[in-house]
Amino acid sequence: MRITILAVGRLKSGPEAELCDDYLDRFRKAGRALGFRSIDLIEVDSGGGMEAEAERLLAKLPQGAHTIRLDEHGREHRSEAFSTYIATLRDRGVPDLCFLIGGAEGYGKAIQSAVPETMAFGKQTWPHRMVRAMLAEQLYRAVSIEAGLPYHKA
């Protein structure tokens, strides 16, 4: 299974980008043996309003991907359940799993109707820069749980 994180805004550098890269690397190393073939972060330009950002996101969605929209109003998963969930998608043969992260204003309506599945990291609103690193960390945690690595302390 290939994973894509599709995010509004371009982070050239900074602590959030470094943290995100670090967890993506860890995910690649731990995930490969479990059948997670790749993980890529794709950024689209911010600006022009939510609907313009929505169009840019939709244009980059891998065709046929199982897509989950990160949203503070969304569904919450415990880390163990998230680990089982992505493993189940992989075992069902889903080729592409894509996570969307909105921009500073959130999502346009086109995204809300095209991507009904949501996931929340609690009910608070987090900066989109941090949400990337949080998602990369939860993905690494998910594969470390499946692999039995001593990272996650339940």
Ligand SMILES: C[S@@+](CC[C@H](N)C(=O)[O-])C[C@H]1O[C@@H](n2cnc3c(N)ncnc32)[C@H](O)[C@@H]1O
């Ligand atoms: C700054 S937030 C958007 C703020 C808010 N939705 C609005 O309309 O003002 C930017 C993006 O970060 C992500 N995000 C922020 N808080 C989140 C949370 N608690 N759980 C999951 N994703 C979150 C979402 O993808 C959101 O679109």
